[in-house]
Ligand SMILES: Nc1ncnc2c1ncn2[C@@H]1O[C@H](COP(=O)(O)OP(=O)(O)OP(=O)(O)O)[C@@H](O)[C@H]1O
């Protein structure tokens with residue numbers, strides 16, 4: 001398969017993702033809004049990295065940039081030591097299928113609702129060209145014997161755990177999550193936190209945007225944002 005990257009040969013990367021002087025601006029009818037300005041940060045290749053900060057500080061915008069969903073207005077994103085600026089939209093989509101998993105806030109947005117639990121995991125493996133590992137993953141997620149269940153039969157917390165399981169099924173290089181516990185009761189949120197910690201223990205780097213203190217407490221690396229910039 002052709003190398004989908006555009007620049008050089010990656011050394012063994014110590015950081016799975018890096019942002020270099022990233023700025024994000026949006027044109028709105030009321031003028032230009034600066035969502036992120038001059039952010040440089042490194043996401044280590046292991047552990048949980050938290051992007052913390054109040055509402056409107058730029059957490060979700062940075063996650064979209066880190067996950068190659070959105071191109072920054074300024075600056076660059078490196079994935080495993082390689083620049084991504086000149087990648088085509090198609091190459092970026094391919095990387096999002098195979099390397100980068102993004103978990104959204106709303107559990108229902110992360111799964112294919114009309115498929116069973118097992119078929120969601122199988123679809124995730126297949127999309128990334130990986131072998132299916134349904135039973136192993138369900139056991140690991142604490143959801144054994146649910147392979148034949150409809151996704152809608154799972155609670156919100158179970159759905160979020162399955163969403164992280166789909167990232168494992170894809171064998172993604174990095175998992176990013178936008179406030180994955182904010183729509184859950186605290187017992188369900190605890191189990192999702194455990195799943196994330198588990199993922200990190202297995203060597204999968206996790207990047208989470210959150211202002212949940214329990215999640216921030218799990219961080220190995222933490223960046224605080226204020227008004228779109230890193231806080232001093
Ligand atoms: N598509 C857009 N168009 C215009 N402005 C935007 C757009 N997306 C984000 N913004 C603005 O950029 C800033 C950062 O937004 P962002 O959603 O990244 O913050 P956040 O830290 O995730 O907030 P929250 O905790 O509420 O989710 C806000 O001022 C927001 O209004």
Ligand SMILES: [Mg+2]
Pocket residue numbers: 059060061178209
């Ligand atoms: Mg947000």
